[in-house]
Amino acid sequence: MPLHVKYFTSDSVAQQASDYTATYGKLSFAAGETSKTITIPIVDDGYQESSEAFKINLKSADVGVLGAQNTATVTITDNDAAGSKANEGVQAATNPIDATPFFVGQQFYDFLNRVPTLAEVTNSATPITQCGSDQTCIRTQRINVSNTFFNDPAFQGNGYFVYRLYKTLLGRQPNYAEFVLDRSTLIGSADLETSKANLVNAFIVRAILMDPSLNNLTAEQFVDKLNTNVGGVVTSTQRTALVNALHGKYGTLASTLRSVADNQTLVANESNAANVLMLYFGYLRHDADSLYASRLQMLNQGGTLLSLVDAFVNSTEYRARFGAQAAPSPTIQFNSASYSAGEGAGSTTVTVTRSGETSSAATVRYATSDGTAKEGKDYTAAYGVLSLATGETSKTFTVLIIDNGYVAGTRTVNLTLSNPTGATLSAQSTAALNITENDTLTTNPVDQARFFVQQHYYDFLGRYPDQGGWDFWTNEIASCGTNQSCIDLKRINVSAAYFLSIEFQQTGYLVERIYKTAYGNGSGASTFGGTHQFAVPIVRFNEFLPDTQQIGSGVVVGATGWETVLENNKQAFTNDCVQRSRFTTAFPTTMSPAQFVDKLNTNAGNVLLSSERAAAIALFGSATDTSNTSARAQALRQVSENATLNSQEFNRALVLMQFFGYLRRDPNSGQDTDYTGFDFWLTKLNQFNGNFVNAEMVKAFITSTEYRQRFGAN
Structure with a gap:
């Protein structure tokens, strides 16, 4: 008959995530088999250290099968060059996470729990290596590559299934140790559905051992308990079917748990909460911290998962797993020292970027001021605060351009950033906007109905016209044809309408x-x-x-x-x-x-x-x-x-x-x-x-x- 034994790693001097990847699983020996192997990914970090050790442990899955040698020590010998001192913990010159092959390999370790082949590393690294020395491109592609691993079914799909089991039966999220242990039973499974069924059965048994009262619940009470834990997503029709199945003995506690955990409303409702939690598990290898709530709020309010991946990948904590070189302190700056817009463009967009650490929110004020261009004549003043959520690396603001009738050549608007929070200003905290001339003859455009209306949006509402409003108010004046007294009265009424508008x-x-x-x-x-x-x-x-x-x-x-x-x-x-x-x-x-x-x-x-x-x-x-x-x-x-x-x-x-x-x-x-x-x-x-x-x-x-x-x- 087959024999089964579980294995798991545990820290000694070496630490999981920084020195090796925690590994859990079960070995199955068929009749006649006398040996099996376990692969444990080793992290080639950037610290110069003494040799470090961790343990690999066996735990019997079948009664009475373990011998005396059921633990072993794995020693990791250091390969980092010495710095100025030859002591343990001296920082190596660089952080290996900045090297593309290492970065890609670590994604395999962290999310797929396996050592990749050379071909897999090369293929996954291609989008990054194609960037050459373009650091903006490199950062973007590293995030995209990492996000691909995070969303791999081996991590996201299986991990989310484990998350929902805890939420459904226990009414809470799993902690990191629970997540790693239970997910390990699904990794690399040749028959995933059978593995999930086995996990659910084992999960039920564990829960009953911790809380025997679960075994004494009626069918109705058990279904209602699960439904309460998941926020009432089970409909009355679904509840009746689940209760009847339990009464009819063709339903089990395990099948009921699986049905509720796979409820599509629950899958949708808990997606953001699970994603944020699994970012901690995948990148930082520990339970969620005090920033969990704000990061979840960002997702719930329309933020992107990609922005959060950016925040985790470029955080000091993530980088510290592999070397002492921290992420650069966050700085905010214009993405260019100068911008250019044609006078007839109506408006132009200015981009402000954040570099370095992005694991928390930041804000910065922006303002325009006269250079050779004059407010109200060449442009409309722009003031405001840009708020960058966790993981966000850029924001934009708009400067409205006035297409006046003067022939004055190129004029400049001063752009300034100030009062940052959560970051510091870089040297490029000022920039110039160049407005290029489009006139050859001096005329006054304010006599034109469309310009007149556009300027009222600028002067009273401080924004570019919405097309419907622009067309409506322009037509109010244009409908007069050549009747000058009608035009004069309409211009007065249209003008006053902006002051009287709800918006103003x-x-x-x-x-x-x-x-x-x-x-x-x-x-x-x-x-x-x-x-x-x-x-x-x-x-x-x-x-x-x-x-x-x-x-x-x-x-x-x-x-x-x-x-x-x-x-x-x-x-x-x-x-x-x-x-x-x-x-x-x-x-x-x-x-x-x-x-x-x-x-x-x-x-x-x-x-x-x-x-x-x-x-x-x-x-x-x-x-x-x-x-x-x-x-x-x-x-x-x-x-x-x-x-x-x-x-x-x-x-x-x-x-x-x-x-x-x-x-x-x-x-x-x-x-x-x-x-x-x-x-x-x-x-x-x-x-x-x-x-x-x-x-x-x-x-x-x-x-x-x-x-x-x-x-x-x-």
């Missing part, structure tokens, strides 16, 4: 109200009707522009999911706002909730009803101070979005946006030395009860010489 009201106008709520009014001098001081909006153009872009980032009203994007942006912005030094100085955390809310309300013009005031104070719960950042942000937002404030501030904001949107400046800058112009138009708009057409305000700004000369000389 929920972004730019909200920013104006947030500043008023946080900091009250400014004071401006005017000579209109006699020299005097009066209350003016406190937000300045250089504050308004980046903050509006932050709230409006990615928002296109009418596009799928725009409400969610806007809500997330509002939450992020107000959380950021209340942590700025200007705000914390004005509202120290030692203020009581009532003091905090009352000051916001006073700044906003006492707009809160008593019930609204109480609701804002209640955000802080029973706290006696206002150190809760989230509550501070929510209170600021509640007051800023108050309907009474929205109504009371409307005319002031409308006049302010004539200066910000059309003239790209503050009301008391440029050709205006004080707020007289602002005072004049606010008074007139109020006289006409907010009717901007009758007040002729919008008309005055869009036909002004200052506005027109942004785009052409006439």
Whole structure:
């Protein structure tokens, strides 16, 4: 009769993953056979060390078959050249994981648990070696090659099956040791289905030995327990069939477990969680750590598995398995020192890259500034924060280009990165955008309906036009034909529509109200009707522009999911706002909730009803101070979005946006030395009860010489 014996390796001085690959399995001796062999992959690491040993152990699978010599020692002799010292642990000059053959061979060890042939290494290495010395290509192809091994059925398929068994029967994930041991029974199996059936049977027995009460459950209780463990994926019809099978004795505990573990809803639901866990098992050879949750969240929110593979393969921890040379510290930079865009392109994309360690998230701010190109005339200022999730190595942002009517040659825009978190800036943290000329004759494109509409997207919404909106508003003006009075009125109404749009009201106008709520009014001098001081909006153009872009980032009203994007942006912005030094100085955390809310309300013009005031104070719960950042942000937002404030501030904001949107400046800058112009138009708009057409305000700004000369000389 055949005889079976199990084998497994265990650490001594040598450590699994760093010095050798943990190996488990079962040897089956047929009648007459007297010997079998075991292959254990050895890791040729980059450390200079003394000889190290690990153990290979035998464990009887059949009663009474082991002899006295059931353990043995395997000694690994070092082959690394000495460094400056000849002591154990001295680092070799390089990390062998950077060598392509070693890297590929290690993928076979880690994911397929076997030693590859030379031909297999050569074939798998080809995409990497074809990159030559192109480091970007090499990194990309190493990730792709490694991802292929991770997704190999011998690791991914069998490993995920083991994962689901633990989830289904025990309601938890396997730990690393359990995963390696149980998966080893499936590796290289000539009859995988039989091996899976044997594993399920053994798994049931082990579980009952640990928890005998499992054997006393009724059919209904057993099925319901499994279903609870997997989040209720078993339908009522499936439950009935499983229970009936157990009652009818043609179903077993093992077959029931297998049916639930292979449930396709469970397979889909647990895919991300299993993938992240198996990244730890495959690359780092240990249980998940504190970063597991954030990495899983990244996948659940649409991140790619390939990005996570990148993060693990290029992590210091993975590299430290093979040599002391850590992954380079993360740096963020532009991918080029200069970019070029034609004036007629409308927009251009700038790429920011992250190199080195990518195992955690990072952020960086970007901004444009005038070189020889002028904001509002040659381009629209771009500000924002790029967030790189775990494993992400690049992000992009857009700079809007204005196709003006000047013949001015190539002009440059300065691009700057600043305030990184989770990384440092490299030397290439500045770059230049060159806008190349496309005009030969000086004309003013603002008279063209399509350009006029496009520029309103730039000036008020800070984005490139969506095609539907662009066509609609252009046609509003073009429908007048050659009727100039019709064209003039349509241009006024189209222009005002951008201020009145949901998109601007929920972004730019909200920013104006947030500043008023946080900091009250400014004071401006005017000579209109006699020299005097009066209350003016406190937000300045250089504050308004980046903050509006932050709230409006990615928002296109009418596009799928725009409400969610806007809500997330509002939450992020107000959380950021209340942590700025200007705000914390004005509202120290030692203020009581009532003091905090009352000051916001006073700044906003006492707009809160008593019930609204109480609701804002209640955000802080029973706290006696206002150190809760989230509550501070929510209170600021509640007051800023108050309907009474929205109504009371409307005319002031409308006049302010004539200066910000059309003239790209503050009301008391440029050709205006004080707020007289602002005072004049606010008074007139109020006289006409907010009717901007009758007040002729919008008309005055869009036909002004200052506005027109942004785009052409006439």
